[in-house]
Amino acid sequence: MLRAVFTKPHEIVIEEAPIPDPPPGEAVVRVAACGICGTDLKINEGHYLGRLPVTPGHEFAGIVEALGEGVTGVRVGDLVAINPNLPCRRCEFCRIGKPHLCLDAQAVGVTRPGAFAEFCSIPIELLVPVPDDLPLALAAMMEPVSCCLHGIDLADIRPGDSVILLGGGSIGLILLQLARAAGATFIAISEPRAEKRELALSLGADCAVEPGEIGSVAESLPDGGAQVVIECAGVTVAARQALTLVRHGGTVLLFGVCPPEETVDLQPYEVFHREITIRGCYTNPFTDTRALSLLASGRVLVEPLITHTYSIEETAEGIEAVRRGETVKAQVLPSR
Ligand SMILES: [Zn+2]
Ligand SMILES: [Zn+2]
Structure with missing residues (x-):
């Protein structure tokens, strides 16, 4: 072979x-x-x-x-x-x-x-x-979808929630569809490449913008931010940006693989006062058969x-x- x-x-x-x-x-x-x-x-x-x-x-x-x-x-x-x-x-x-x-x-x-x-x-x-x-x-x-499914489970998206995805690669575009399946009513995606933004819109994103514009999208939301923000580009500055896009009481999910040696500034007061949840998410425990079922049903394209x-x-x-x-x-x- x-x-x-x-x-x-x-x-x-x-x-x-x-x-x-x-x-x-x-x-x-x-x-x-x-x-x-x-x-x-x-x-x-x-x-x-x-x-x-x-x-x-x-x-x-x-x-x-x-x-x-x-x-x-x-x-x-x-x-x-x-x-x-x-x-x-x-x-x-x-x-x-x-x-x-x-x-x-x-x-x-x-x-x-x-x-x-x-x-x-x-x-x-x-x-x-x-x-x-x-x-x-x-x-x-199945494997990438099962990893995304673990992320969506941990992000605890509920029907009616708003979601911002930072990164419109294959993972962002799968998370987009799973966030919709989980009941999110508004999903915005930030992505530098125009053709990936187009794809995001064709797969049901409500809004797809360049990374520099996502801040104003978040500000325009009723409560000044999204309920759930997912970093799925593996870019450390996006992980920091996520904290500015999430609304009070919301969740930031760190999904992307950022360079291990990089760090972000964190204001503990901000996390405390705004009661932000920051979650990690690693691989795909117990989600593989659900991922296949979403693929087979066409719920995730x-x-x-x-x-x-x-x-x-x-x-x-x-x-x-x-x-x-x-x-x-x-x-x-x-x-x-
Ligand atoms: Zn992989
Ligand atoms: Zn073991």
Whole structure:
């Protein structure tokens, strides 16, 4: 099979490798589509939790090709989407039902070989059955949708709420649709790129503006700010800006992956006096099947988000296009 290996910072090697032989408890999946994510850029730069060399790719779906010894409940030919996060099941956080905070987690495409490859061996507990009528390229969006769903759950959006999203990439555009599904009546999005603002409007945003204009949008709201503001660009100045856009008693959700070394000024008095809730949000505990159901029902549309596709040989080209911000969602389609 063909696979892309991230060997050292900014180096991607395309190579032939044997198709993995699934060990007991695992299944080999023939990868149909795998999204390129900001995490993959960080792995490519040598920054993230992944240890190079690694074959990344954690947003994917495919067809079960082979089963390890003793595997039951999964059959060859099953259509599956993959939850890449594998908790240890032993640490304190796993034992209290917070596996996403696991102290010793593995992740497909980060610490284990991922899906910028034709085949990938996966522990069967990470396979989620895909309904027959959901195309696998759309099912490959289960992972990002499940992360967004965890964010929407934590933001506690109620019918009638106003929501501001800072960032109109694929994540912002999924959060937009989920905020609507959760009952938000006014949703504004701030995004520097005109074509992404257009897409946001076509997916139901009430208003899409450049980042410099979102302050006046917030001021024009009845209570001088939004009930919920979500930073989903991974930009530290946007995280600070979020605090100025939220109304009294509102919630700021930090969803984007900001550079770890950056900080923001915080006025404790402001948080106290305005009773602002600041929440973090990490990965996708227990939200994968709901994400698939939203995709299958068409309540979350991801087809318009998939703007670029690449073969395995073109993985580096795809990574660069994502880095330049040209794509909304780019996918690698490994099957030859
Ligand atoms: Zn991702
Ligand atoms: Zn654990």
